Amino acid sequence: MKIRILLFTVLLPIAAAAQTSNFSLTGKIGKLDKPVMVYLDYMDNGVSHEDSSAVVNGTFSFSGTIKYISTARMAMAHQGEGKNTAIYKGDADAIYFDFGKEKITLSSNDSLSNAKFSGSIVYEDYQAYNKAIGGYFIDLIKAANAEFARGTPEQQKDTTYIKAQRDKYNQIWVVRSKKQFEFAKNNPHSYFGLEALSEASGHFNVAKLQPIYDALDEKLRATDVGVKLAQRLKSVSITSLGKTAPLFTMNNVSGKPVSLADLKGKVVLIDFWASWCEPCRAESPNLKTQYKLYKDKGFEIISVSVDTDKKRWLAAIEEDGLPWLQVSDLKGSNNAAARVYGVNGVPAFFLIDREGKIIGKDLRGEPLNKKLAEIFN
Template sequence: MKIKLLIIAVIAPFLGMAQTPNFTITGKIGNLNAPAKMYIDYNSEEEGKLDSATLVNGAFKFTGNIAGIANSRMTLSREGIRDKEIYGTKGLGDVVYVNFGKEKIQINSADSLYNAKWTGSKVYNEMLAFDQQVGPTVMTVHHNANVAINRANPEQQKDTAYFKTLDKQVQALRISRGQKMLLFAKNNPNSYFALQALSESVSGYGVKPDIVLPLFNKLSEPLRLSYTGQGLYKLLNGHIVTAIGVNAPNFTQQDVNGKSVSLADFKGKYVLIEFWASWCSPCRAESPNLLKQYASFKDKGFEILGVSVDSDKAKWLEAIKKDGLTWPQISDLKGWDNEARKVYGISGVPANFLVNPEGKIIGSHLMGEALNKKLAELMN
């Protein structure tokens, strides 16, 4: 008993240290009270977390632990409904996407989170400087476009030329940011935002890995070896490890019941590894065709393995049920940080890989009739 007590006494201080928050975000938005709530989704390296706070006379506070620089989404809902603010406001929700570090941060605004002033965060200031050099984020561009549409007069609302002009402006800003991000990474090899610029170039702008990889290799060693850096490295080399004819990389994630499922479990069958998400409209639009193909060939040695890049389990399960998906479904619920997505070099969903009974990749990115034709050739 004395030995056990001694061990507890020794480790107790370290447990206390591990639980000490290393960031604090304190804010005040007007004089809002319940049901108004502030939400924060953030991840630092492999951990993703969600927290919320009810506003009391406009005040709220978040504390937590992060391993490095956090990527986050903050949402203010005056009705206390996070998802409605994010998805149900046609791009006009009170939502911001920000980076922060192990800091004590203050947020203040008289009316909204979107217009709030941030103080006490060196990382946030570096993010602003980065955006000033490369141009506004995609979220900001679309938010401003939606504000313009919302303010348009009745004549403009009916004018297709008005919308075409607005769309051209949006696309011009996107192209400009995409080009400037590569230049930023080249000129700032020691900046965390150089790494973020390269990640965004691949995932958000479809820049080819052979263009990004030389820039990645010139980043500082700590950036390259960081969790984010290694994730990007896997993504950049995904086209090599998923080339036609190579052995499909194995991976293991949990199914809807929490049971571990591996790609290797399906060896001996033709397997379509289908990357998708509940929030992805093109993915969901492909579901009826997949259902038809699955019904036709599942008894002939064909299987589908759905890999979701969702982070919200409830929404994932809801989409499976609503679309009537009957094949195995797995996810690590890390959202876009899904480990299998990084290994396979996926920069967008839907995406898929067709694997033969020997475990080799024999097709990729097969949608609609292209998939149907390939399966008909193999199965018939």
Template sequence: MKKILFAAVAALLLVACDNKSKNTFTLSGKISNATGKMLYLEEVPVGTMDPVIVDSTPLSPDGTFSLQAPSSESAIYNIRIDQNFYPVVAVINDHPKVEVEVEMSKENNLFSEKYEVKGSPASQAMKTFTTRFNEKLQSIFTRLKQVDSLHNSKASENEIEFLKQAIANDASTLKEYTLSEMKKSDNVALTMFQLGYYQSTANNPGFGLEPLNNEQVTALIADLVKKNPNHSGLASLHKSMQAEMERLNKSNWVGKQAPDFVLPDINGKPLALSSLKGKYVLVDFWASWCRPCRIENPHLVAAYNKFKDKNFTILGVSLDQTKEAWEKAIKDDGLTWLHVSDLKFWESSVVDLYGFDGIPFNVLLDPDGKVLAQGLRGVELEKKLAEVLQ
């Protein structure tokens, strides 16, 4: 999985702070149709992103509960039943006392079917944002299924492109909606939640959303720090993000000559990257065991088929450990371009050469071997190729 700067704020349930001081936060209410033994109240410190249990209580027969925690900074709190992976509900402590009524799903009691929150405008705004965001996301998902159907029915390229453009428009609208809601927010916890919710969704290439880039996220966090200078957790996050930005800048190849390398191809013959000069080349670092890579592969196949006759090719560089797994993934995913690998996993020489610490990772080279872009995923790859291969 690719480690990226905005992963630090991509968790769905984050803590964020403002300058208000509170002594104790009380979250009470009722959970219907719940099964389990214990309720836990969690805080997720913004500096570490590790959930911290701050209170617990046995799950009463009638579902009523009351949980408390010391609260000096505005934050998001999760209620979790037993050790279930998904929290039941999340709220913001913009008021000392918040009430919730939660109805768990009868079909799957690991998930809440609906909930109401009282005494917390920020929590209500978070709920509204999530609901509207998911409605817009569902529209994109429906269109994506329609694209798959058109491909299967061998529809015309014009029909498919028209639908893809509609998806791109929907994705752009969803991004603008998120930015607009963040701008309207007057609660830092809410703003951080909205940022994390969008980024975590956009990092799934299957939805075709464009994540905010590192510079945009850094600027947003810096602005929050200026407005909330006494927030220790936010300041800690900002500091760690700045350090990560410095590290990433050192591995930024855009505008630089791509380092050459020679690795065995699928038949064991040495293949040099420099041998592909004269073409636009996407050097794609991936592996058969990397799920995000495999999810991204259909986008690569679509881009390759669309632009392969325009002096464009792909060189797949695998971090696999066995030839069998490598070859099988190439065949299963229909990756018909050139492939190389020394089958050394993370010990491959290309890892240090290009300075990446996660996959999928790629660099797009011009015919002279200079890097035009890096980290292109989903629709962004086709957009960039359309731009340079006019």
């Protein structure tokens, strides 16, 4: 017994040290009170964290320990309606930001959306970065939606108007990506240089990206974002057309492992998606049609969800009536298969032939239907 007490006494300071917080987020939002709740999700070097705080007399707080700079989403449920509603409702009071090992204060008279930050150098750098690349992505999306909404009801149904709005929106992102590329090139020691290159990677080939990546600070390349970007650059070659599709094994909705290797001999569509992704779910009716047409001829779909919430994942499968294979490790953007395949956004599709070779990438809608018709008819 004495030995056990001694060991406990020796270990106690170590445990206490491990629990010491190195960041805090304190908010003061007017005089809001119960049942108002604030929800915080943040990614710390590849590890996802969730927390919540009741708002009492306008005040809430979070604290914890992080290894590096973290990317966060904070949402407020003004009526206590729960996390998912607070995040995904049309007029969601949600903000996205990066923070470090700091004591940060948020203050506003009425909402998170109008909150001012103080005490965070990382947040100030984040704001400067967004200004340099042409704007915060949420603001750009809101502006695009607002511009579309200004069209008449007739215009909003007109394919020419819709295409013009979409083309204009896409061009904004192309320009933004070019600015991100230049920011990364000119700021190799900035975390946001790494983040810029990671976000811009979809618009540049490996030949242009690789030297910029190699010039980044070694410590930045060693972070999870840096490692993930390296994997994405590598994936360009290993997932190009004609290459053997990288194998993976992941649990299905019942927790049982499903392996891509077991599907050899079939034509397989690997579908990376998420319950919260509207374009993903908009494709579901077409996938159901194609699956019904060709499943008896050797066609299979394996949908890989990049969700983190199992209930939302399962609910989406049931709501959309998806009859094919469904797998996920519930690690969000850190989904193991998504990282190997270099998936930086969903939806993403890879079509695999009977020998396990990649014969199509990002085919959906009519291009997918045409390809499947060529194969099976």
